[in-house]
Amino acid sequence: MPTRLVNCDNYQAMTQQQTESTAPTRRVTGIGRLLIAVYGLLALAATGRSFVQIAETFSDAPLSYSLSAVAAVVYIVATIALVRRSPGWYRVAWITISFELLGVLLVGTLSLLDPALFQHKTVWSVFGRGYGFVPLVLPLLGMWWLARHPATAPTEPVMRA
Amino acid sequence: MIEWLTGLQLAVAISAGLLCVILGLAGRKPTDLTMGATALVEVLLLVQFVAAIVAPLLGNTATGSVLEFYTYLVSAILLPVAAGFWALVERGRWSTVILGVACLAVAVMLYRMMQIWTVQGL
Numbered sequence: 001m002p003t004r005l006v007n008c009d010n011y012q013a014m015t016q017q018q019t020e021s022t023a024p025t026r027r028v029t030g031i032g033r034l035l036i037a038v039y040g041l042l043a044l045a046a047t048g049r050s051f052v053q054i055a056e057t058f059s060d061a062p063l064s065y066s067l068s069a070v071a072a073v074v075y076i077v078a079t080i081a082l083v084r085r086s087p088g089w090y091r092v093a094w095i096t097i098s099f100e101l102l103g104v105l106l107v108g109t110l111s112l113l114d115p116a117l118f119q120h121k122t123v124w125s126v127f128g129r130g131y132g133f134v135p136l137v138l139p140l141l142g143m144w145w146l147a148r149h150p151a152t153a154p155t156e157p158v159m160r161a
Numbered sequence: 162m163i164e165w166l167t168g169l170q171l172a173v174a175i176s177a178g179l180l181c182v183i184l185g186l187a188g189r190k191p192t193d194l195t196m197g198a199t200a201l202v203e204v205l206l207l208v209q210f211v212a213a214i215v216a217p218l219l220g221n222t223a224t225g226s227v228l229e230f231y232t233y234l235v236s237a238i239l240l241p242v243a244a245g246f247w248a249l250v251e252r253g254r255w256s257t258v259i260l261g262v263a264c265l266a267v268a269v270m271l272y273r274m275m276q277i278w279t280v281q282g283l
Binding site (some may be wrong): 031032033034037038040041044048049051055056109128 | 197226228231232238239240243244250251253255256258259262263266
């Protein structure tokens with residue numbers, strides 16, 4: 001039984017390696033799937049929070065809460081852009097992920113320098129501390145992944161070498 | 162919110178999450194074990210959902226925002242389902258890791274839900 005398991009794993013590892021090296025870039029493979037899952041998770045978290053904030057106490061802090069909503073939408077778009085592997089969506093992914101990095105750096109810095117400005121929590125306050133700094137790390141991982149997996153046009157031949 | 166139930170649930174979600182992440186990183190594709198662990202987390206969430214509806218009728222009311230509590234609870238209920246669906250479609254090692262990430266996220270959300278229900282003024 002153990003040997004069968006090992007063989008099974010080897011076989012799986014082999015086929016997975018093959019898929020990763022020969023698969024067209026339109027299909028997201030390997031660790032990219034995990035990245036998409038975590039992006040989806042953050043999109044859900046940001047959407048949930050901004051929904052509650054806007055539904056309950058929007059007038060308390062329109063700036064913070066609008067920002068939360070914008071961040072939520074950007075996370076959703078970035079998640080979709082990562083799933084869809086086409087040149088157009090590839091550009092969208094770069095734009096949204098850059099926006100996130102800029103947002104978390106800007107709001108994170110401002111929330112430390114002038115806490116009064118962002119008294120109410122947003123997903124980006126103190127560099128995303130409320131979310132285990134995931135909002136700070138994720139855009140960097142996303143950019144790294146995008147840089148290593150440029151999208152090719154679907155009509156283009158996959159293997160040119 | 163019943164505290165011992167939530168405590169049990171936290172323990173199950175964290176154990177299931179760690180199990181799936183470790184097995185996934187070890188290269189296992191989703192199995193009955195990892196899918197079952199995730200399903201258990203989901204079942205407990207549904208129990209929690211019923212408990213959250215019944216508890217206020219028995220005098221155990223939330224001290225914090227009920228809307229925020231249910232936003233967390235409904236989101237948490239969706240997570241294992243989404244991860245499980247993913248694991249059925251993509252039978253690779255990363256799907257197992259994703260099952261684990263979903264269970265760990267559920268654990269964090271349960272912790273927040275418990276804070277909303279019991280602790281205020283932080």
